[in-house]
Amino acid sequence: MFPFHTHTFLLLFLLFPPPAPAMQMPNSANTITVTTAEDHNNTWRHFQQFLNSRRGSHISGLSDLKKYLHRFGYLPIRQTNFTNSFDNKFERAITKYQAKMGLPVTGYLDSVTLSQIMSPRCGVTDTSSVSPVSRYAFFTGQPRWSRDILTYAFSRENLIHSLNFSDVKRAFERSFDRWATVTPLTFVETEDYGFADVKIGFYGGDHGDGEPFDGVLGVLAHAFSPESGRFHLDAAETWAVDMAEELSNVAVDLESVATHEIGHVLGLAHASVKEAVMYPTLKPRERKLELTGDDIKGVQALYGSNPNFKFASSLESDISSNQAVDLRFRSSKWIKWMLLLVWFSCMYEHGQLF
Numbered sequence: 001m002f003p004f005h006t007h008t009f010l011l012l013f014l015l016f017p018p019p020a021p022a023m024q025m026p027n028s029a030n031t032i033t034v035t036t037a038e039d040h041n042n043t044w045r046h047f048q049q050f051l052n053s054r055r056g057s058h059i060s061g062l063s064d065l066k067k068y069l070h071r072f073g074y075l076p077i078r079q080t081n082f083t084n085s086f087d088n089k090f091e092r093a094i095t096k097y098q099a100k101m102g103l104p105v106t107g108y109l110d111s112v113t114l115s116q117i118m119s120p121r122c123g124v125t126d127t128s129s130v131s132p133v134s135r136y137a138f139f140t141g142q143p144r145w146s147r148d149i150l151t152y153a154f155s156r157e158n159l160i161h162s163l164n165f166s167d168v169k170r171a172f173e174r175s176f177d178r179w180a181t182v183t184p185l186t187f188v189e190t191e192d193y194g195f196a197d198v199k200i201g202f203y204g205g206d207h208g209d210g211e212p213f214d215g216v217l218g219v220l221a222h223a224f225s226p227e228s229g230r231f232h233l234d235a236a237e238t239w240a241v242d243m244a245e246e247l248s249n250v251a252v253d254l255e256s257v258a259t260h261e262i263g264h265v266l267g268l269a270h271a272s273v274k275e276a277v278m279y280p281t282l283k284p285r286e287r288k289l290e291l292t293g294d295d296i297k298g299v300q301a302l303y304g305s306n307p308n309f310k311f312a313s314s315l316e317s318d319i320s321s322n323q324a325v326d327l328r329f330r331s332s333k334w335i336k337w338m339l340l341l342v343w344f345s346c347m348y349e350h351g352q353l354f
Helices: 002-015 042-050 062-071 088-100 111-118 165-182 254-266 293-303 311-317 321-349
Strands: 149-154 186-189 198-203 221-223 230-234 238-240 251-253
Touching: 042 062, 042 111, 062 088, 088 111, 149 165, 165 186, 165 254, 165 293, 221 254, 230 254, 251 254, 254 293
Parallel strands: 149 186, 149 198, 198 230, 238 251
Antiparallel strands: 221 230
16 A cells, blocks of 8 residues: 555656745736836826726826827827817727737726837827738738839938938848848839938928927837838937947837838838737837748738748747747646556556555
């Protein structure tokens, strides 16, 4: 009897060890992480006063948030006199925003939703023609360029002087190369700004295209769908090409924004995949450079694939660490149960179970 129980105990201990004591973590259930000026601009920072607001609320200043959602395509009301009431239409707009951003759909202004709303972002609206099989999206009508060789140029009258122009050019060259690697497109820089397909410039405030910039953070840049080619960046931002050298808390990575806006220039709208380059927001000092499988599928749906590009390797890089851990965990549990079943079978055959 004793040998059997001893062996059984040892086997079960090895296969199913007791859990380690849980590490004590700070209680963050009531912590709001959306209130720092480093992460959010003054224009949108006052939205934090609407935390936990829901249908039926009436709060002074809520009309500003309605204007924000109207601007980015979630509240298509043909009016400019928005009220401060949290009504049914506003609740539906919040729900649409949460779904588009890949957030928990609650229908009210929880801390996660407010943090997302207050984050610096692209100025292009989020309304789009969504792919039925994925989460990438196109502009309405799926416009695309009719040629495979596109030229781009910088407006010499609208540059920033905080960065070396050669560094700016190299950042854009790398950004264009990312899209060229996965498509048949070729991008060529030209000095002829007037005749370039893609016209790049840094502008401040109202610069004549109906989409004025708002200063530090807020809207970072915007670009227009094919075949417009207009590509504008907010000159008020602290643009950086090397975060090790630029120490500002509100620095914005130029190459990340350039890669995103080129996606718009090519015809991609905003994606709902948070990891995607075409996701609408980018935090200060954040770098998001590499195209995900969703970005690649979207642009290839418009232009086809580069014949030298192998898609399988990119798909592998899109597997999240959580999925990998979950797969290893489930495989480990399956092996343990199989070993236990084999052990009991052997013990039964040798008459040691009863």
